[in-house]
Amino acid sequence: MPELISFNENWLFEGTQQVRLPHTAVEVPYHYFDEKCYQRAFTYEKTFTPPNGWQGTELSLLLEAAMADAKIYLNGDLIAEHKDGYTPIHARLTDGLTDGENHLRIVIDGSENPEIPPFGGRIDYLCFAGIYRDVWLVQNAPLAIETVKIETPDVLNATKTLTAQVYFSNPQKKVISGTLEATLKDSEGNPIAHTQAELTGERLLLQMDNLQNIELWDVDAPHLYTLDLALKSPHGDDHHTTRFGFRHAEFTTDGFFLNGRSLKIRGLNRHQSFPYSGYAIGRSGQERDADLLKYDLRLNLVRTSHYPQSTAFLNRCDEIGLLVFEEIPGWQHIGGEKWKAESVENVRRMITRDWNHPSIIIWGVRINESEDDHAFYTETNRVARALDPTRQTGGVRCIEDSELLEDVYTMNDFNLGSHEISGSNRAARPLRDQREVTGLDHDVPYLITEYNGHMFPTKAHDQELRQIEHVTRHLQVLNAAFGAKGTAGAIGWCAFDYNTHSDFGAGDRICYHGVADMYRELKFAGHVYASQGEPEGGLVLEPVTLYARGERNINGILPLTVLTNCDSVELRYGTATPIRGEPDRINYPHLPHPPVVFRLEDFPEDALGNWGTAWDDCEVVGIWNGEAAISRKYCAAPLLTSLSVVPDATEIADGQDVRVMVRALDQVGNKARHAADPVTIEVKGAARLHGPALVPLRAGSTGFWLRAEGTGPITISVSLGSLGTTETFLTAI
Structure with missing residues (x-):
């Protein structure tokens, strides 16, 4: 492995401030700010001395990402440019270095350059500015392993095969010779297979056959393996380690299949932004987001809307078994020819950076919600398939009868709530039939990639009746998705509230579209998703109420929706006889775990108190396997305690x-x-x-x-x- 030296410390920002990376150029307020405050150029500078013994090696600078238009200068000379705010920037330092002090200057322009995706139109999210991911000084041999593409073509067979296409870096144009050894190791680091080959060119194909007792990567058992590569050549030795998994993922007309078994996708979209710090949260914060999606919200998939996200986030998805739909940057707008060429490069950079992540099951190669463009999307699909034939492509759209150039028809279906926009009196269906959307006379692989969101934005502090409606809409779409046999599943809009441009959101630069707020605190609707997890992974019991007699437009708390994966729920109000409620399989027949809904007719007259009578304490109890297993208590007169x-x-x-x-x-x-x-x-x-x-x-x-x-x-x-x-x-x- 090349030596990676952390290069995050001791940067001079704008000539006056010592900062440590990752860094946001402007710490924007929580809301009510002018997003133009960061839409300008910023300068980062650093003076450094190369490590001892650097002569005869290769030194380069690696920025994991910077937003958005980056220029890198070494000792006054421009050595690299990058117009993509989401993928790594590599700058070769070797030829411009001196033995003593060297000076780096990096100019990051946060302006919304119309030649760079996603810019040029309106965007419903902020991109911020700054060097917002880690930076590394990379040292390796003149002839080194640049990257490797691992494929596992026959994982459903008893014995398995691994192929590795190894690419070499040779900037000094050395004579290519030497030996490459490959060792496959299990998750404990034990070697289980080995091969070697002589170098013959700038890339080399290795293969390991007849692999026995290989455990597959799955959402419930994310087994990971590593391929260790050791290069020995006259120009020095090099090592490279790649982590991956054996798994098979396929979208079909019968739904989504992981390792040959049907799996209904239940996911949410994620923006990578955070309050105040924008994009600039480091590895541990990225990992925590993945954990929250997997363990708190109990999802099996996340879509990286609408751009490639941190490798720390993706690595954690690999580790915990969270599927990923990853896509290129963009939102509705398609620019000119230079813009399109840059977008095609976005496809290339995204796939070559991330092609070994077993969590990623589909590449998004269309600008989110854009119009059809036959030539442009023919090319993005061609590039994706040439780089990675092991994964299918998707293209997220919101228009009907859109041309299908991808392998999977991925659709943002906002039908639920659309009648409220149009003024129609018809009752909106949660989801439409796929043929109604595609305009085709046959079924195709089909996935819902957004729903709800802006159709019913809900703040965490909104009144209880709106919270209930928010919950109900998410329940209805999930129920419809689980009941649609040919639909692979549904990905809701969205996981977390996020900062946005002035054109969108609630007028305060926030889109309150999430099932959690910007601090990742679950709203009631977040528990819709959590409650669909199996009880063995943790019981969920969330009554959708603030428990106050006068919070609603009417008296009391009925009907009361309880989001749960328990077998049944008992409501104990004061000294009244407890009422047992069962999952509502009439209104939600397809959900794994329907909510329990208590209605007025379930109670004797005056059982929960009329207006003007005493208001009593309450307990909601979840029953699982015949026993009281989880409970929530509510007091009639709450106090800040x-x-x-x-x-x-x-x-x-x-x-x-x-x-x-x-x-x-x-x-x-x-x-x-x-x-x-x-x-x-x-x-x-x-x-x-x-x-x-x-x-x-x-x-x-x-x-x-x-x-x-x-x-x-x-x-x-x-x-x-x-x-x-x-x-x-x-x-x-």
């Missing part, structure tokens, strides 16, 4: 980020969802705070991210009015 401050981890590596959630709780541990008081945040020790130190609660909670700086103890103090101060302790390691 405690302040919960919970970090995602108590140890954090130097330079990494950690989320901390703050929740105002009542006396039985529920969020006080109307609490909107400001909290003050104080951080002492080896960390710094992203964003301001005074923030309001929203729907009873808020959050913030910290970045560890150095090592040692970290003390977080959060204060809220009469509740005083809560301290939490972390360690930077």
Whole structure:
């Protein structure tokens, strides 16, 4: 493996400020800001001395990503340019280096250049600016392994085959000679196969046959293997390690199949942005997002809308078994010929960076929601298939009768709610039949890639009846997707609220389209997805209520929807006889775990109290395997009782980020969802705070991210009015 030297520290930003990467050029406010504040050029500078013994080796700079138009200068000379804000930038340093101090200057232009995708039209998300992923100094031999493409063509057979197309880097044009050894290792590092070959050119095809006892990568058992390559040549030795998985993924007219078994896709779209820091959250924060999608929301797929995302995020998807639909940058707009040529390069860069991730099951090679363009999309599909024939292509559209050039017809179906826009009196179906959408007289592989979202944006602090409707719409579409035999599944819009341009959202530069807020705190609709996970992975019990008699436009809390994967639910109100509720399989016959809905007719008269009578405490109990297994209590007179401050981890590596959630709780541990008081945040020790130190609660909670700086103890103090101060302790390691 080439030596990777972290190059994140000691950058001079705009000639005045010492910063550490990843970095956002402008820390934008939570909302109500002018997005033009970061749409200009910014400069990063660094002085460095090459490592000892660098002569005779190759040195290069690797920026994992920078937004958006980057120019890199070494000792005053332009050595690299890159017009893609989402894929790596490689800049060869060797020929321009001196033995002593060297000076790097990187100019990042955050302007929305109309020649660079996704820019040129309107975009419903922000792209921010800055060097927002890690930067590395790379040192390797003059003849080195550049990359490898691994394929596993026969994973459903008893014995399996591995092929590896190895590409070599040879910028000094050395005579190519030497030996390449390949060792296949299991997840424990044990060697299970070996081969070697002589170098004959700038690439080499290796093959391992008759592989025995190989475990497949699956969503429930994500087994990973590594291929270790050792190059020995007269020009020096080189090593390269690639992690991958054996798995087979296929979209058919009968749905999606993983390793030969049918799997209904249940996913959400993800933007990679965060409050205040924009795109600039490091590896640990990216990994936490993947964990949240997999374990908190219980999804089996995420779509990287609408651009390639961090390899740290994708690596974590590999590790935990979260499927990925990855696509090129863009939103509705198709630019001119230079723009299209750059978009085709986007396809190439995305696939060559990510082709060994077993989690990725489909390439998105069409600009999201764009019009048909036969020549353009013929080329994007051609490039994708030439680079990676093992995965199918998809092209996300929102128009009917769109030309199908991809392998999978991927459709944003916003039919539910469309009658409200058009003024039609018809009752909207949750999803349309695929032939109605495609205009074809036959079925094709078909996947819903967006639904709901902007059709019914919902804030975490919205009134209860809107929250219930938000929940219901997500339930209805999921139920329809599970019931559509030929549909591979559905990916909702979207996981998290996100900052947007002034043209979109709620007028405050936020799209409240998520089933979680920008701090990743689940709204009620988030529990729709969580409740579809199997009970063995954790029981879910989320009553969709603030539990207050007068919160709704009518008296009381009925009908009461309880999102759960329990067998049944019991409602215990005051001293009244408990009422048992069963999953609503009449309205949601296709869901793995329908909600339990308590209706007024289920109760004796006055059982839950009429207006003007006493309002009592309540308990909702989930029954599983015949026993009370999980419960939620509600008090009739909630009071602000405690302040919960919970970090995602108590140890954090130097330079990494950690989320901390703050929740105002009542006396039985529920969020006080109307609490909107400001909290003050104080951080002492080896960390710094992203964003301001005074923030309001929203729907009873808020959050913030910290970045560890150095090592040692970290003390977080959060204060809220009469509740005083809560301290939490972390360690930077």
